[in-house]
Amino acid sequence: MSWWSDDDEDDDEPEFDESSVRVRPNPKGNRPRTKTRPAHDDAVPGRIMTVDRGRFAVLVNQDTPEEHEITASRARELGRTAIVTGDWVDLVGDTSGDAGSLARVVRVHERSTLLRRSADDSDAVERVIVANADQMLIVVAAANPEPRARLIDRYLVAAFDAGITPILCVTKTDLADPAPLLAEFACLDIRILTFSRDEVPVEELTELLVDRTTVAVGHSGVGKSTLVNVLVPSAERATGVVNTVTGRGRHTSSSTVCLRMRAADGRSGWIIDTPGVRSFGLGHVDPANILRSFAATAFVPEGEPPGGVPLTEAHDWEIIDRVEAGELGESGKARIESLRKLLDTTA
Ligand SMILES: Nc1nc2c(ncn2[C@@H]2O[C@H](COP(=O)(O)OP(=O)(O)O)[C@@H](O)[C@H]2O)c(=O)[nH]1
Ligand SMILES: [Mg+2]
Structure with a gap:
């Protein structure tokens, strides 16, 4: 065995920190562990597809003939560094993916984004949902379960x-x-898609998804996994039966999984299916960002008032006043009302 153990997983030897090295010589007589470790130059890059009780499913060599899925654990040297679905990581050890093989995650790359939620609005403790998503597909059903504008x-x-x-x-x-729901969001300048499972606009969605990482979120039973199965036929995500009494999904997918989507022409993207959550707490969000998010996604009305500033640059109270005065129509008023309630619960 080399002086720095390559199999941290099974190594029960206590870690040395500087003080222990100073007061007590290494009892085994070999060189102590140090904080600086060799850089694992031979590490293989991959992406975390899913996390299950300390084990990670990782896709390596994506888009090459060697693309395959492997199972990995966390290298001890990572300490408590969080590893979440969507993370880009480096792996060492057995990266063959053969039955029973286990690789180790030795590095987590810097994240471009981190989607979080808190258990409830008064709770600042956040739960990480996915890393490195650049788009969010907010999935709602036109009915069964009934759409909830506040959740959107x-x-x-x-x-x-x-x-x-x-x-x-x-x-x-x-x-x-879907028209009544869409009317409520008419004041927003965001892309909107409407369809049923028998007429999924695959080409349009593919265009949106290629070269990106898209996380699908939404209440349980709205059709996220059904959609993911259309886009990634090999996904075989469990889809659920909606209880017609409670409107709640049952037997539905309970894990978050990051999947490679491949278009007919060979282009690819990533889609992340998430389990439905009952609540989506915003306790971790700066309240100022609640109104900013509205301004950022609102249509900027034509003919801004002379001397006025665009809505997207207005102060929070100005946004409220102007939208309540009708600048963004009934839809704007409804959204501002909903955001005010959000502000009340998160403040
Ligand atoms: N009528 C109808 N049912 C759908 C549609 N899309 C999904 N479903 C059904 O809704 C249920 C929940 O779908 P699922 O994909 O599991 O939802 P998820 O919980 O958001 O992943 C399943 O029984 C699906 O077959 C649709 O467009 N129309
Ligand atoms: Mg599902």
């Missing part, structure tokens, strides 16, 4: 706060007309 607002705020571009996706249009 929460997702919009979380997306803005994390620097992720939101797209509104209304499914189950075979069950109800």
Whole structure:
């Protein structure tokens, strides 16, 4: 064994810190562990697809003939560094992916974004959902379960706060007309898609998804996994039956999984399916960002008042006054009202 153990996983030897080295010679007589370790020059890059009880499914060699999935654990040298779905990592050890093989994650790359939520609005303790997503597909059903505009607002705020571009996706249009819901969001300048599972606009979605990482969020039972299965046929995500009494999904996918989507022409992207969450707390979000998120996604009305500033640059109270005065129509008033309630619960 070399002086720095390569199999941290099974190594029960206590870590040496500088003080222990100073007062007590290494009892085994070999060189002590130090904080500086060799750089694992031979490490293989990969992306975390899913996390399950300390084990990670990782895709390596993406888009090459050697693309394959492996199982990995966390190298001890990573300490308590969080590793989440969507993370780009470096791996050493057995990266063959053969049955029973186990690699180790030795590095987590710097993240471009981090989507978080808190358990509830008064709770600043955050839960990480995914890393490195650049788009958020906010999935709502036209019916069954009934769409909740307030939840959409929460997702919009979380997306803005994390620097992720939101797209509104209304499914189950075979069950109800999505127009009333869409009218509520007419004041927003965001991409909107509407469809049913039998008419998924695959080409349009593919264009949106290639070269990006898109996280699908939404209440349980809205059709996220159904959509992911259309876009990534090999995904075989569990889809659920919605309880018609409670409107809640059952037997649905309970894990967050990052999947490689490949278009017919060979281009690719990543789509992340998430389990439905009952609440999406914003306790970790700076309240100022709640109104900013609205301004950032609102249509800037033509003919801004002379001498006035564009809505997107207005102060928070100005945004409220101007929108309540009708600048963004009924839809704007409804959104501002919803955001005010959000501000009340998170303040
Ligand atoms: N009628 C109808 N049902 C759908 C549609 N999309 C999904 N479903 C059904 O809704 C249920 C929940 O779908 P699922 O994809 O598991 O939702 P998820 O919890 O958001 O992942 C399943 O029984 C799907 O078959 C749709 O466009 N129309
Ligand atoms: Mg699902």
